[in-house]
Amino acid sequence: MMQAVFDGHNDVLFRLWTNAAKGADPVAEFIEGTRQGHIDMPRARKGGLAGGLCAIYITSGDIGDDARDGNGHYAIPLSAPLERAPSLDIALDMASIAFRIERAGGWKICRNGADIDAAEAEGKFAAVLHMEGCEPIDADLRALEVFYAAGLRSLGPVWSRNTIFGHGVPFAFPSSPDTGPGLTEAGKRLVRECNRIGIAIDLAHITEKGFWDVAKLSDKPLIVSHSNAHSLTPISRNLTDKQLAAVRESNGLVGLNFAVTMLREDGAKSADTPLSDMVRHIDYMVEHVGIDGVALGSDFDGATIPAEIGDAAGLQKLVAALRNAGYGDADLAKICRDNWLRVLRSAWHEAAA
Ligand SMILES: [Zn+2]
Numbered sequence: 001m002m003q004a005v006f007d008g009h010n011d012v013l014f015r016l017w018t019n020a021a022k023g024a025d026p027v028a029e030f031i032e033g034t035r036q037g038h039i040d041m042p043r044a045r046k047g048g049l050a051g052g053l054c055a056i057y058i059t060s061g062d063i064g065d066d067a068r069d070g071n072g073h074y075a076i077p078l079s080a081p082l083e084r085a086p087s088l089d090i091a092l093d094m095a096s097i098a099f100r101i102e103r104a105g106g107w108k109i110c111r112n113g114a115d116i117d118a119a120e121a122e123g124k125f126a127a128v129l130h131m132e133g134c135e136p137i138d139a140d141l142r143a144l145e146v147f148y149a150a151g152l153r154s155l156g157p158v159w160s161r162n163t164i165f166g167h168g169v170p171f172a173f174p175s176s177p178d179t180g181p182g183l184t185e186a187g188k189r190l191v192r193e194c195n196r197i198g199i200a201i202d203l204a205h206i207t208e209k210g211f212w213d214v215a216k217l218s219d220k221p222l223i224v225s226h227s228n229a230h231s232l233t234p235i236s237r238n239l240t241d242k243q244l245a246a247v248r249e250s251n252g253l254v255g256l257n258f259a260v261t262m263l264r265e266d267g268a269k270s271a272d273t274p275l276s277d278m279v280r281h282i283d284y285m286v287e288h289v290g291i292d293g294v295a296l297g298s299d300f301d302g303a304t305i306p307a308e309i310g311d312a313a314g315l316q317k318l319v320a321a322l323r324n325a326g327y328g329d330a331d332l333a334k335i336c337r338d339n340w341l342r343v344l345r346s347a348w349h350e351a352a353a
Helices: 012-021 026-032 041-047 084-103 113-122 142-150 185-197 208-217 241-249 275-289 312-324 329-347
Strands: 005-010 049-057 107-109 125-132 152-156 253-256 294-296
Touching: 005 125, 005 253, 005 294, 005 329, 012 026, 012 049, 012 084, 026 041, 026 084, 041 049, 041 312, 049 084, 049 113, 084 107, 084 125, 084 142, 107 113, 113 125, 113 329, 125 142, 142 152, 142 185, 152 329, 185 208, 208 241, 241 253, 241 275, 253 275, 253 329, 275 294, 275 312, 294 329, 312 329
Parallel strands: 005 049, 049 125, 107 125, 125 152, 253 294
Antiparallel strands: none
8 A cells, every 4th residue: 555655845846947947838847747857746646745845945056066085075165145136036936836836736735734634635746835945035024924925834044055044054974063153133033933923944954053043942843854864874964863852852853855965874976875774764763753753855856866766756665665674554654744744733833743
């Protein structure tokens, strides 16, 4: 039997936006399918991908992530901050693609738990709009109000870049996630406002200091949508045992990132990465956060993932590997779907965590 998956992070809107700039029709690409990238309607159906958080993401262009020394080590400098106006234009473009797909029947933009349930019942992809890095948002949070009204239900104050809200963690291996300062005063206002109006706050890509700033401020379960265990893969983007313990303490969640650079012991960017590396991180995070606090955050369309998974159509291979590793149906339902629904409902003021 197929285990339905609700996934915590994908960049399908970024892929569709990139291809649209080259003349492709993003609605047709999603609905009819393509061989490119990882997610479209046919492949989501095939792999049991029932929905997930779809990121509005502003690119910094080529960040030079192939530069490694003889030991496979690297330290990519933090990307430069972005201007707000062009970032806002891109965010509106990506959001418009999301709404055009919805209008054409390709998915449902979900604003609450009942929407997700309804989408699943209709057999429609349940898309939740996420903003990965808040360059489109002003310090007075006026744009936040508008994006919320449009359907935004999750955001990360930073991508791996500094914003007016906080400091991002650069990509480095090996490296601690403690690479700089945390939230700014505007960032603290942003966190409080998200708590108040009901937008999930995602701590992927923020510095360790920023993580602790949010942990101190936020009254909601801590969410790290696409990061793994630093003890197993010591990249700056993964979480230390102390951070995992804080996620557990808050009844929060960590979503397994399928990026091979965040799964492999050697941090190499090689798609020839066994599923056992994914299981190893799940096991470790379950041990440290608990079975109610581990989920999936594939980074589909945003990362090099294990060839054995390939794309969204291969998701049940991960489910099978987890089953073989001893996870039963109830555990698999939590990891693959239910834990995300629980923390989102909590962030959206729908239920206690
Ligand atoms: Zn990311």
